[in-house]
Amino acid sequence: MNNQKKAPKKLFIAECLQKMFFGNLFGRMRGEEHTVENERYDSPSKLAVKRFFRKPLATTAVIVLLSMFLFVFIGPAFDPVDLSYMEAAHANVAPNMNMMKLPDSLKDGAVSITSNGSFTLGLDEEGDVHVWGYYGTTSKEDRVDVMKIPQEVQDANIRFAAAGSDHCIAIDDKGKVYGWGMYDNAQYSHDGTLIAMCIKQPTELLNGTLNVDNVKQLICGNQVTAILMKDGSLYAWGNDQTGAPNMQAVMKLAKENANFDEIAFTNSGMFALTDEGEFVTGGSAKYDNLQILDENGATKVVNIFDYIGTRKIVDIAASGDSVVLLTDDSEVITLGTATKPPVLAEGEKIVEVSAGTRHFILVTDNGKVYAWGNGKLGQTDVPEQLTVAGAVDTVIASGFQNYAYKDGEFVDAWGLKGYVFGTDNMGRDIFNRVMNGGRMTMTIGAVAVIVATIIGVIIGCISGYFGGWVDMFLMRVTEIFGAIPFLPFALVLSSILQASNLNEDTRIFIIMIILGLLSWTGLARLVRGQVLAEREKEFVTAAKSMGVSQRRIAFKHILPNVISVILVSVTLDFATCMLTESTLSYLGFGVQLPRPTWGNMLDGCRNSVVIQNYWWRWLFPAIFLSITVICINVIGDTLRDVLDPKSEVEK
Amino acid sequence: MGKYILKRLGYMAIVTVILSFLMFVVYTMIPFDRARAEVETLKNAYKNNPEGFQQRYEELRKEMGLDENIIVRYFGWIGVAPINGKYQGLLQGDFGYSYIHDRPAQEVLVEPMKNTIFINLFATFLALGITIPMGIFCAVHRGSKRDTAIQAGTIIGYSIPIFITAILCVWFFAIVLGIFPVSGMKTPGSNYTGMKKFFDQMKYMALPLIVMTLSSLGGMTRYVRASMTEALSMDCIRTARAKGLREKVVIYSHAWRNALIPIVTLVIGWFLSIFSGSIMIENIFGLNGMGLIYINSLTGKDFEVVLLLQMFYVIVGLLGNLLIDIAYGFVDPRIRVNK
Numbered sequence: 001m002n003n004q005k006k007a008p009k010k011l012f013i014a015e016c017l018q019k020m021f022f023g024n025l026f027g028r029m030r031g032e033e034h035t036v037e038n039e040r041y042d043s044p045s046k047l048a049v050k051r052f053f054r055k056p057l058a059t060t061a062v063i064v065l066l067s068m069f070l071f072v073f074i075g076p077a078f079d080p081v082d083l084s085y086m087e088a089a090h091a092n093v094a095p096n097m098n099m100m101k102l103p104d105s106l107k108d109g110a111v112s113i114t115s116n117g118s119f120t121l122g123l124d125e126e127g128d129v130h131v132w133g134y135y136g137t138t139s140k141e142d143r144v145d146v147m148k149i150p151q152e153v154q155d156a157n158i159r160f161a162a163a164g165s166d167h168c169i170a171i172d173d174k175g176k177v178y179g180w181g182m183y184d185n186a187q188y189s190h191d192g193t194l195i196a197m198c199i200k201q202p203t204e205l206l207n208g209t210l211n212v213d214n215v216k217q218l219i220c221g222n223q224v225t226a227i228l229m230k231d232g233s234l235y236a237w238g239n240d241q242t243g244a245p246n247m248q249a250v251m252k253l254a255k256e257n258a259n260f261d262e263i264a265f266t267n268s269g270m271f272a273l274t275d276e277g278e279f280v281t282g283g284s285a286k287y288d289n290l291q292i293l294d295e296n297g298a299t300k301v302v303n304i305f306d307y308i309g310t311r312k313i314v315d316i317a318a319s320g321d322s323v324v325l326l327t328d329d330s331e332v333i334t335l336g337t338a339t340k341p342p343v344l345a346e347g348e349k350i351v352e353v354s355a356g357t358r359h360f361i362l363v364t365d366n367g368k369v370y371a372w373g374n375g376k377l378g379q380t381d382v383p384e385q386l387t388v389a390g391a392v393d394t395v396i397a398s399g400f401q402n403y404a405y406k407d408g409e410f411v412d413a414w415g416l417k418g419y420v421f422g423t424d425n426m427g428r429d430i431f432n433r434v435m436n437g438g439r440m441t442m443t444i445g446a447v448a449v450i451v452a453t454i455i456g457v458i459i460g461c462i463s464g465y466f467g468g469w470v471d472m473f474l475m476r477v478t479e480i481f482g483a484i485p486f487l488p489f490a491l492v493l494s495s496i497l498q499a500s501n502l503n504e505d506t507r508i509f510i511i512m513i514i515l516g517l518l519s520w521t522g523l524a525r526l527v528r529g530q531v532l533a534e535r536e537k538e539f540v541t542a543a544k545s546m547g548v549s550q551r552r553i554a555f556k557h558i559l560p561n562v563i564s565v566i567l568v569s570v571t572l573d574f575a576t577c578m579l580t581e582s583t584l585s586y587l588g589f590g591v592q593l594p595r596p597t598w599g600n601m602l603d604g605c606r607n608s609v610v611i612q613n614y615w616w617r618w619l620f621p622a623i624f625l626s627i628t629v630i631c632i633n634v635i636g637d638t639l640r641d642v643l644d645p646k647s648e649v650e651k
Numbered sequence: 652m653g654k655y656i657l658k659r660l661g662y663m664a665i666v667t668v669i670l671s672f673l674m675f676v677v678y679t680m681i682p683f684d685r686a687r688a689e690v691e692t693l694k695n696a697y698k699n700n701p702e703g704f705q706q707r708y709e710e711l712r713k714e715m716g717l718d719e720n721i722i723v724r725y726f727g728w729i730g731v732a733p734i735n736g737k738y739q740g741l742l743q744g745d746f747g748y749s750y751i752h753d754r755p756a757q758e759v760l761v762e763p764m765k766n767t768i769f770i771n772l773f774a775t776f777l778a779l780g781i782t783i784p785m786g787i788f789c790a791v792h793r794g795s796k797r798d799t800a801i802q803a804g805t806i807i808g809y810s811i812p813i814f815i816t817a818i819l820c821v822w823f824f825a826i827v828l829g830i831f832p833v834s835g836m837k838t839p840g841s842n843y844t845g846m847k848k849f850f851d852q853m854k855y856m857a858l859p860l861i862v863m864t865l866s867s868l869g870g871m872t873r874y875v876r877a878s879m880t881e882a883l884s885m886d887c888i889r890t891a892r893a894k895g896l897r898e899k900v901v902i903y904s905h906a907w908r909n910a911l912i913p914i915v916t917l918v919i920g921w922f923l924s925i926f927s928g929s930i931m932i933e934n935i936f937g938l939n940g941m942g943l944i945y946i947n948s949l950t951g952k953d954f955e956v957v958l959l960l961q962m963f964y965v966i967v968g969l970l971g972n973l974l975i976d977i978a979y980g981f982v983d984p985r986i987r988v989n990k
Contacts, residue, residue: 057803480666483972484673485964487930488945492677492957495949499682579812586814587934587946602814606935608833611818612826622815630810637806 048564051642058638065631068624072438081436083594085376087427089117089165089320089357089399090419092614096134097418100401103130107410114163115399116220116320116357119146121163129153129161129170133399134418137182138613146181153178159212163398164220164238165267171218171227175209185223185239194239199247201225201237210235221265222320232258236270244270250282264318264355266336271323277312279304279325287323287335304335317355319373324360326353332362338373356397356415363395369404377416386412422616425604426594434620437596441625444512444590444597445578451516452577453523453570460527461562465535465554475528482521487583490518494589508591511584515577523569530562564643571636575629582625598625659976663969670965675725678958685750686711688952741962747955751948756956760941760963766836767929767940770856774863778871779918781864786875790883790910791902801872808869816866817935824858831858834937859936863929867921874917875910882909912983916975 053059103122106113111123119133135146142148146168156172167181167188179188179201186198189206204210210227217228224238224247234254240247243265250270254260260280262273271287272280281287290304308327315326322336330350332341338360344350348364355361359373359380367390371380377400386392392404392411401415421430463474493514497507534540535558543553584590585599593600598621605611605618690708697704712718716727716734726732730740739745747756789798825833835855837843843851882888883906891901930942937943941960948956 480669483666483670483965483968485961485968488961488964489677491930491946491949492681492961496677496681575810582812583814583931587931588950602818605818608821608826611822615822618818622818626807626811626815629812630807633806633810 048642061631061634075435090423090427093118093423095422099133099418101132109408113396113398116165123161127157160218162218162220165222169225175212177205198239199237222267226263228263246282246284264316266318267320273316279313317353319355320357341372342370354397357399361395361397379415421620433596437598440597444581447512448515448577449574452520456520456523460524464528464531478521478524491589530565534558534561568640575632674961746959749956751951751953756959763941763944777864778867782871786872789876790879805869805872813866813931817862820862878913879910882906915978915982919974
């Protein structure tokens with residue numbers, strides 16, 4: 001019973017599919033007599049499809065357009081856009097894939113690997129420094145480019161090296177302090193133009209040397225630097241107003257007590273650990289509050305110093321926006337925006353905590369790696385083989401990458417490799433935005449064109465078929481709509497929408513409808529003209545004389561002849577609507593940032609600075625938009641050629 | 652012909668009235684209270700007198716006629732009905748007031764209008780000078796390799812939106828070659844006169860003109876080629892060739908005259924549509940034209956100027972249609988006779 005029921009159904013579907021691909025889609029359904037064997041003549045639509053795919057240009061266009069569709073409609077499912085995301089450290093990064101390319105000489109041991117931005121500075125055991133990743137600068141000066149290590153640094157035997165957000169500091173075995181990279185905000189030297197507002201590098205470090213064996217720690221932050229000596233004294237300098245507003249206070253404490261054990265920089269703060277295990281904030285109240293779960297499971301806020309109580313802090317690590325404290329009873333306290341640390345397996349002890357710009361890495365005594373924090377760029381995706389016991393003994397987290405070592409040998413690295421298409425001024429991945437923006441642009445184009453086609457076909461058909469006063473009235477309406485100045489009117493309407501407090505999705509939907517409502521007139525006229533012409537043809541007269549009903553004549557005889565015109569027009573209109581959306585968004589009246597579309601991605605690229613220095617920001621959206629529109633136009637043009645019987649005769 | 656033009660003019664008047672009403676309705680839909688904005692500037696004067704402030708607001712609303720219903724306001728704007736007992740509207744020469752520039756709206760538009768017309772005329776002639784010979788060439792050598800290449804180029808040309816063309820041109824001409832300034836109208840701080848002023852201005856206009864010409868090349872060449880192809884396949888051309896006329900005469904005298912009919916409509920339509928089309932180009936290059944004024948008024952909430960410009964675009968569009976119809980009549984005697 002079941003089988004009997006299923007069989008005819010399947011056949012019907014197969015038949016439909018066959019009709020779709022091998023013609024007769026728009027023609028009359030011929031029922032049983034339609035079989036492949038006895039069909040000697042190709043139907044017009046099958047012929048058209050054949051002729052279409054005989055043209056290499058059109059075939060290529062179809063393939064490119066299809067892959068574009070797949071890219072923008074399936075891609076976002078794997079990599080959705082995060083509208084609130086931004087990463088100031090990665091603003092305007094050029095397309096590159098070498099942010100995690102560890103130089104070979106660092107593979108058998110590294111003294112330090114540090115990163116605070118898009119580039120990473122590594123110091124190997126021979127005392128040579130290496131820089132990899134990307135650093136963008138518009139300055140012509142050589143020393144500003146951190147990627148170009150100064151010759152004197154290359155020649156010296158470096159003992160300490162650290163990278164800040166836009167500068168690097170190194171100390172050689174003779175105790176000389178070197179600096180390169182940006183210097184405007186007193187990152188190093190006294191040449192900076194804004195140096196009056198910053199803390200200057202101590203003169204004794206600039207001209208003289210320090211006792212290198214006495215240096216405990218060299219650390220750089222966001223335009224700030226600190227050198228901690230073993231005797232507890234502290235040198236710190238840089239742009240304290242942005243990099244560490246509490247720097248003066250911390251320096252004062254260091255001078256009074258001389259008991260600092262470790263320094264850590266967030267992007268906007270300086271924190272320290274004393275040898276008595278105290279957490280030093282220097283008056284910064286940023287991380288004073290800690291959210292914990294009380295016994296009932298509800299969250300409550302407690303003061304961090306009350307929470308620590310008499311316990312001692314044994315380690316401190318700071319990412320860009322969070323601080324992690326490790327207490328002597330092995331509790332990991334995360335302060336700030338980072339997520340809660342993972343729960344360790346029973347009996348494991350924490351060996352070290354290390355911090356990237358947005359994440360933390362923790363290694364236990366049996367060599368297991370745990371990661372937490374913000375892992376949007378893959379920083380916290382620890383490779384499977386490293387989560388087993390004994391896999392590593394050191395993990396250096398720096399910036400957005402992690403490098404794992406075992407017995408002094410490099411094992412594996414994970415994190416951000418780079419950006420294929422670069423990033424924009426907010427540090428957002430352009431590849432992701434091109435993909436998601438394409439979906440928005442194409443959706444708006446498609447909906448607008450569907451609205452326009454439905455209205456156009458209905459009005460055109462009614463007008464052409466009925467004629468008389470109906471035709472007269474509808475055509476006047478069409479002309480009035482046609483006389484509306486398109487771009488100015490669309491601009492006014494969307495600025496009205498902007499002023500009203502609609503939510504963004506509704507607003508975008510209304511924009512689609514408006515675009516459709518303003519662009520149906522051309523198609524209506526076209527369809528009307530075509531229907532008028534077909535209505536007078538002999539086959540309609542013949543059908544009439546044979547007593548075929550009005551409805552049948554309209555839909556089975558006239559409409560199939562008009563459909564080719566509609567098809568061509570729809571294809572070309574789709575391109576036009578996409579362009580209109582891009583134009584509106586480009587002028588700032590369409591889809592608003594941070595939601596991406598190809599048009600508003602280009603909006604940010606109107607000034608010559610961006611055009612000159614950040615070519616990837618305009619080139620990729622421009623290429624994608626242009627290629628899509630070119631493909632649609634090629635397809636539309638070819639369709640017009642192959643659907644028009646006259647064109648074949650001509651050739 | 653005269654009767655035909657009269658009929659078209661009458662019809663145009665009706666459409667203008669309908670559209671002006673539509674524009675006015677859209678204008679009133681804008682959630683922006685001009686009286687409120689005006690009275691906000693007086694807030695300090697009424698600091699200790701909130702009642703007086705409210706009263707002044709009510710007065711302003713009454714003065715501007717904002718409390719009347721939309722039909723009365725519309726007629727008041729046109730100038731056929733009194734607002735507060737005064738006839739003050741378009742028909743009386745009151746085109747609205749620009750609150751940004753603090754001047755009557757029509758005065759704000761004089762200088763930009765000159766610029767826009769200049770750019771458009773120049774770009775039209777430049778584009779026609781290139782596209783007509785190219786289109787004819789393509790049509791005559793249809794199917795040849797050069798034709799195919801130009802065809803491929805034109806598809807790319809009319810597919811690429813004008814702002815991408817602009818970015819590419821700025822990158823190439825202003826940044827790589829460094830021969831033209833990126834945007835602006837004249838060298839800042841300069842005070843040239845005579846020829847020097849003209850050349851300085853041309854230097855700044857060059858890039859927008861190049862972009863406008865480039866972006867119209869594709870569409871126009873295809874159009875010229877299509878109409879020329881159609882003309883070349885006519886019977887009269889076969890006859891002309893059969894009676895032994897030289898190919899040049901056949902093409903330029905017989906075929907070209909026939910191809911001209913659709914091209915004339917294109918040129919007029921294109922020239923007029925460019926008034927609203929140059930919104931884009933003027934904004935990209937910061938040219939002081941009507942398009943820039945339009946966007947600035949929109950973002951600056953200077954809606955009376957927006958309304959006036961809308962009406963201007965409507966009338967230009969309708970006039971364009973009328974001109975196309977009349978030009979058809981002049982170019983093609985068959986149409987003249989039929990009417």
